[in-house]
Amino acid sequence: MLNFVLRRAVSLAISLLVASVVIFFVLEVLPGDPARFMLGLNASPEALAALRTQLGLDAPVLVRYWSWLAGMASGDFGISYTYRTPAIELIAARLWVSIPLAVYALVLATLIGIPLGVLAATKRNSPIDAGTMGLTQIGIALPNFWFAMLLVLLFSVTLRWFSSGGFPGWDDPGAAMMALTLPAIALALPQAAILARVMRSSLLDTLDEDYVRTAQAKGLTRSQALWRHAFRNALIPVLTIMGLQFSFLLAGAIIIENVFYLPGLGRLAFQAITARDLIVVRSVVMILVFAVIVVTFAVDIAYAAVDPRLRRGTR
Amino acid sequence: MRQVIRMAVLFAFAALAAAPALAQRSDIVVGLVLEPPHMDPTSNAAAAIDEVVYANLFEGLTRFGPDGDILPALAQSWDVSENGLTYTFHLTEGVSFHDGSALTADDVVFSLDRARAEDSVNAQKFLFADIESVEASDDLTVAVTLSQPNGNFPFNMAWGDAVIVAPESAETNATDPVGTGPFRFEDWRQGDSVTLVRNEDYWGEPALLERATFRFISDPTAAFAAMMAEDVDTFPVFPAPETLAQLDADPRFEVVVGTTEGETILAMNNRREPLDNVLVREAIAHAIDRQAVIDGAMFGYGTPIGTHFAPHHPAYIDLTELSAYDPERSQQLLIEAGVSGLRLSLALPPPVYARRGGEIIAAQLRDVGIETEIVNVEWAQWLEQVFGEGDFDLTVISHTEPMDIEIYGREDYYFGYGAPEFVALWDELTRTVEPEARNALLGDLQRNISENFVNAYIFQLAKAGVQNADLEGLWVNAPTQATDLTQVRWTR
Numbered sequence: 001m002l003n004f005v006l007r008r009a010v011s012l013a014i015s016l017l018v019a020s021v022v023i024f025f026v027l028e029v030l031p032g033d034p035a036r037f038m039l040g041l042n043a044s045p046e047a048l049a050a051l052r053t054q055l056g057l058d059a060p061v062l063v064r065y066w067s068w069l070a071g072m073a074s075g076d077f078g079i080s081y082t083y084r085t086p087a088i089e090l091i092a093a094r095l096w097v098s099i100p101l102a103v104y105a106l107v108l109a110t111l112i113g114i115p116l117g118v119l120a121a122t123k124r125n126s127p128i129d130a131g132t133m134g135l136t137q138i139g140i141a142l143p144n145f146w147f148a149m150l151l152v153l154l155f156s157v158t159l160r161w162f163s164s165g166g167f168p169g170w171d172d173p174g175a176a177m178m179a180l181t182l183p184a185i186a187l188a189l190p191q192a193a194i195l196a197r198v199m200r201s202s203l204l205d206t207l208d209e210d211y212v213r214t215a216q217a218k219g220l221t222r223s224q225a226l227w228r229h230a231f232r233n234a235l236i237p238v239l240t241i242m243g244l245q246f247s248f249l250l251a252g253a254i255i256i257e258n259v260f261y262l263p264g265l266g267r268l269a270f271q272a273i274t275a276r277d278l279i280v281v282r283s284v285v286m287i288l289v290f291a292v293i294v295v296t297f298a299v300d301i302a303y304a305a306v307d308p309r310l311r312r313g314t315r
Numbered sequence: 316m317r318q319v320i321r322m323a324v325l326f327a328f329a330a331l332a333a334a335p336a337l338a339q340r341s342d343i344v345v346g347l348v349l350e351p352p353h354m355d356p357t358s359n360a361a362a363a364i365d366e367v368v369y370a371n372l373f374e375g376l377t378r379f380g381p382d383g384d385i386l387p388a389l390a391q392s393w394d395v396s397e398n399g400l401t402y403t404f405h406l407t408e409g410v411s412f413h414d415g416s417a418l419t420a421d422d423v424v425f426s427l428d429r430a431r432a433e434d435s436v437n438a439q440k441f442l443f444a445d446i447e448s449v450e451a452s453d454d455l456t457v458a459v460t461l462s463q464p465n466g467n468f469p470f471n472m473a474w475g476d477a478v479i480v481a482p483e484s485a486e487t488n489a490t491d492p493v494g495t496g497p498f499r500f501e502d503w504r505q506g507d508s509v510t511l512v513r514n515e516d517y518w519g520e521p522a523l524l525e526r527a528t529f530r531f532i533s534d535p536t537a538a539f540a541a542m543m544a545e546d547v548d549t550f551p552v553f554p555a556p557e558t559l560a561q562l563d564a565d566p567r568f569e570v571v572v573g574t575t576e577g578e579t580i581l582a583m584n585n586r587r588e589p590l591d592n593v594l595v596r597e598a599i600a601h602a603i604d605r606q607a608v609i610d611g612a613m614f615g616y617g618t619p620i621g622t623h624f625a626p627h628h629p630a631y632i633d634l635t636e637l638s639a640y641d642p643e644r645s646q647q648l649l650i651e652a653g654v655s656g657l658r659l660s661l662a663l664p665p666p667v668y669a670r671r672g673g674e675i676i677a678a679q680l681r682d683v684g685i686e687t688e689i690v691n692v693e694w695a696q697w698l699e700q701v702f703g704e705g706d707f708d709l710t711v712i713s714h715t716e717p718m719d720i721e722i723y724g725r726e727d728y729y730f731g732y733g734a735p736e737f738v739a740l741w742d743e744l745t746r747t748v749e750p751e752a753r754n755a756l757l758g759d760l761q762r763n764i765s766e767n768f769v770n771a772y773i774f775q776l777a778k779a780g781v782q783n784a785d786l787e788g789l790w791v792n793a794p795t796q797a798t799d800l801t802q803v804r805w806t807r
Contacts, residue, residue, distance in 0.1 A: 082361075
């Protein structure tokens, strides 16, 4: 087991290192001088040169890469060119919006998607099945930003139940949750539709397996067999999808963050790219890579929890 | 019992009397499209910084009024020596910074010396280029000596880049701004909002609002929803012009259209063949139907211009006729220049005026036989390639700095003009103090670039804003990129 964890840690470190090389040098190739961006159209060459020196932009590439890497190892991601505050603080502040939003959306998606999928599978080929699957088809096809706009028009502009956007901070958790509710719903519905479909087909597959038939032959009703035997096994592909969804929601909520003008990580990355704030861009991407690796790891452990065969390393 | 009734009646009256006072709001939520990267106007060109801090948090020796005139601010008056070289500023008495320290002449010396220093990162360093020395004669008097007369000097000192800062706080103004203005900085939720509160110790007329929150909403649909839901009280520059008619029809809101300092131009690379030929440039200028561009790209908001100068300025002259829309003349000029089958690249940065306007311009150029290859570029790429290296044929861009006609005198500027006659006129202008003579010279400068068709001048960006109908005191025009809240109040 220790061996397994060690191997895992080494491959994790290598992945991060490779990612850092790719991220740094790809961004290096991008055109756009951060100093010029900051000083604008009337800037004199001397002021530009002074700012480049101040930002450390005139050092050789390898020196800059190394100092970035060494900094990160000690938790120092560098000072944002434009905001003039440590990049890690900026990112941490945004994670306080993005992570709760992603979790909120994923919880909603799970609460809606899994029961719908189970329902459709148990009522296979009935009108309920057809209706549910039709709904999920629409759910997947709807662009979530468009759905988000509809939510704003209905609940903010017409009914005035929710504010149209913005984030009040966690000082008042109730208000913060209110602010995240519409964005979470907008994000959750397409995910719920995907989960429902995956849940349905996965459950139908396991229901056809021999052990389920055996269980039924030994006297369990179909629904007892479903809950005791088929459901847990059917969850494995669903968990994979959920892991992917979480990473997607963390980084990919950028359009929703724009519609609801939420100060999330996606919007930070977007702003930083347009402003050529390379330090922030790099750091955000590194954090995301890290998050994806950690989530994948967590999903692996969750597999093991639902399927004992995986714990023993045989399948 | 009677006692109780009397008390109740008293309370009722008190409540009635207090009601109007309670109803009067004393806070405002201002919507801005871009978030300032930080709060220090002296070390970044981002207009978003001035939109929050100018006149609210930070003040300079002079300031822009709502219509672009230069007003006294921290300097209550100034004298100019007879040779035009020494400006003596008399500081306003009793001014203190938000941290409680008094403003003295030494702070002014520090601020100006810092801005013009060798290692200064001030984005508008040219404002201070003529300063030879800055000296404090006493606590409230500062003498600025110039190396050559410069009639623009009081104007230069009104820029956000020339605000007066204190040595103790200069380095931390980016994150914790300390100024002398009627509002002080309270809180910044990065990515979301900045909050200012009234400075109760302000030296001048106190602000009428107690609290101001700037919210950053870049998405046009979100901006519209925020306005409709009344989550935001005003958008001085509204990012969704297509919805202005709908907002205007709503009695809750008022649409305010003013002008800005943004000249939108089709810039041409004067160094490159065949654009180095004035006939070709003239042909391009005549090929453009300005009104069609304004209607098609800006929903009709914008003022046609024929030169690089703001129409609201007293020295402005209307030169649009000089390059009036005349496709036949355009084709004739191309023949005269001996140019046929012209193919040019057209670089378009992200703003709507450029992307949408550029496509309309390309179609109009095609009508006279000029093919363009549209290249959409990111801002940073535009700055690097077009602006930095001058590697372009044509580009659409808005120059938003106040009175920036001076750029035409710079030979190394991206469109590459710098004609000696222009430079001579500009030098004369800087030596001239008398307003009428200055206006005449400004007219000559405008004519010079128009007659040489340096660029094709299209329109002045409009400042199309929306506000709650009960608000008053916001700027109609934008002589500089600021949201001056000093006179803003609620009428109900």
